[in-house]
Amino acid sequence: MAPDSNPVPSPLPISCITGRYLLFDIAVISHVRRTHNICGVLIGTIPNLSQQNVFLGIPLELTSEEARVLVERGHAYIVNDVKQHREGLMEMKRADRLEWMKELDRQGMEMSREALLKAEERSEKALRGKGLVGKGHGDTESVNSKAEGDAESLIDDAAKAPVAGVAPEKKLEPTFITPTTSHPPLPLAPISSALPLPAVPKSYPLFRYLHSRGYFFMPGLRFGCNYSVYPGDPLRFHSHFLATGVDWDEEFDLLDIIGGGRLGTGVKKAYLLGGEDSDAQAEVEENGLEVKPVRALSIEWAGL
Amino acid sequence: MKPAVLPSPLQSLIQDEQLQSDRSHLPSLHSLAAQVQHNLQYQHAWSDLRLHTHAPVANELLPRPLLSGLPPQRLYTHPDEQIELLKEAGRARKERKEGNTSALEVKAEPEREWILPTRLSEKWTLRRLAAVFDGITLVPPEPRSVKEQERPANPWRTTKRIVLATADTDSTVVYYIVHDGVVKPRQN
Missing domain, CATH: 3.40.1170.20 (tRNA intron endonuclease, N-terminal domain)
Structure with a gap:
């Protein structure tokens, strides 16, 4: 990359x-x-x-x-x-501000010039496609230097100049730029x-646990869970799990497990229920973070 | 005198004296296990069904009576094992020189499974489910009759799994496989 x-x-x-x-x-x-x-x-x-x-x-x-x-x-x-x-x-400072405005103007001008060049290139290509470019049609004096040596085309250009759709450079306005970030300035x-x-939210321990194991996440609302969990980049992989985080002592209905398991199996995924073991000893990770272990259960329809 | 309506096989099973005499857990849990056992045996053709009241290793009391049994076909195949089995079947077909016309013969021996009987009206927590998993072994212990011929261990079976059997009041029983850990789903 x-x-x-x-x-x-x-x-x-x-x-x-x-x-x-x-x-x-x-x-x-x-x-x-x-x-x-x-x-x-x-x-x-x-x-x-x-x-x-x-x-x-x-x-x-x-x-x-x-x-x-x-x-x-x-x-x-x-x-x-x-x-x-x-x-x-x-x-x-005022001076900095003016300096920044000038810089934006400069960038905007560059953009306009590039856009103009591209437009001319496009029209030239289109004309060449129709076999018209040899006669010098569509060329403007500002950019295209190829035709300038040709006396015939010079005369031709002079006649066509007012009709040409592209504005000459002196009239070029800087494109107005809205920067997406504010540093600089x-x-x-x-x-x-x-x-x-x-x-x-309380589903965070499960999120952290799965993230530390290299999984990717997308919002889970469309599957009725907290996260849809991908084994790699979501653009390349289908998700593996519909994950829902619960507390260690939080009561849930068995119907939730059955519904999640059935939905997950229907879309070739497993329903994942997990939470932090509040009784277990916290383990210290390599970055000094104290984390309690997470227990996760993967649920699939048995097919019976 | 003969009763007007004969008790159903399930009812007579639940009222079994031997079942009533086992005082390790609440009678309701024992009858629930019996109901699931009956369903597996007669509706799904499972065999070698056993009731476990104590953990097979530490011999401590389990949170509730569990069942173990052998399904007629393999119940669960890990996706990686499935790929391996399909490759194996493809090789075997090539050796028989039958071409691609005959069907692949995938050989997956059935494996003993743990079964956790539950009722739909119950509430569960992660702590209680974790306690069930802590009490079981990877593979249920073999009944004595089979012990001599000793089934070879499946190298793909690396995480504990249990079949969650949930019975509703209308006697429907549904079965879900629960793995202890993050296990990728089957691509069936």
Whole structure:
């Protein structure tokens, strides 16, 4: 896989905004998926097409379990992004701000120029397909230098210039850029300002246990469980388990086991019921984390 | 005098004196085990069914009476074992030079299973299920009659499993396989 264009900070900041854990940087999003088995859910839509919810983009929302497991293992820290932005923008110097605006303009101009070049390339290709390019049709004086030596085409161009659909470069406007992240211009939030560990539901021990064994997670609502658990990246594998986390002494109906087991077997999965053994001795993991062992039971229909 | 309605075989089994005399667990648990045993034996053609009141290793009292028995066919095949069995069957067919027309003959010997009898109205917790698993061995002990010919151990059977038998008030019994641990599902 190609190396990331911009390096991912370690530990990486997770933005906490109104109680949701969000990632805005596409490099970070692919990094956590590739190296930490964290998929999250893309929630970004197009502002003027908010009904379009089939192909969503950044930001990526992490569940509190995903955010917590990243923080507990030292890969990330939680940032109060609202406070961070308010303070960062207040303290920003006027000169820095102007500098940043100029930089955005420069990038926007580059984008516009690239788009123009692409459009011209496209139209030239289309014309060549129709066998028209030899006569010099569709070329503009700004970019295409091939035709310039040809006297005939120069005359031709002069005649056609006002009709040509592409704007000359002097009229090129910079594309307006909305950066997806705010550093730069703002510095990364200091780790000392990190928020405490996210509060997690009671299914968290099962999540942590399965995550430590290399499984991937997707939301489990469509199967009526906490998580659908994948043995590898969900884009490559079918899920193996419908996982539900319970407390050690939490009472459940046998009908829940039968329903989960039957549904799971129907879709070639196993229903997984698990929880933390509250009586057992806590074990210390290599990162110094004290974790009580998790007992998990896989349930399948017997076929009798 | 003959009763107007003869008791059902199940009822006479539950009222068996020997069953009533066993005081290790509550009589309701014993009759539940008898009901499941009856269902397995006569509806699903299981054999060698035995009642276990004490753990086979430590000889401690089990949380409730368990059953062990032999199904007529293999009840559970781990997906990795299934792949191996299919390969084996493919090789055997090639040796017989029958071409791809004849069906694959997959040889999977039936294995003894643990059975946990439960009622649908019960509530369970992870602690109680874990206690049941802690009391059992990987493979149920063989009855004395079979001991001489000793079934070879299946190398694929590496996690404890139990067949959860749940009886409803209408005497329906459903069976689910519960593994002690994260075991990938069968691809059937």
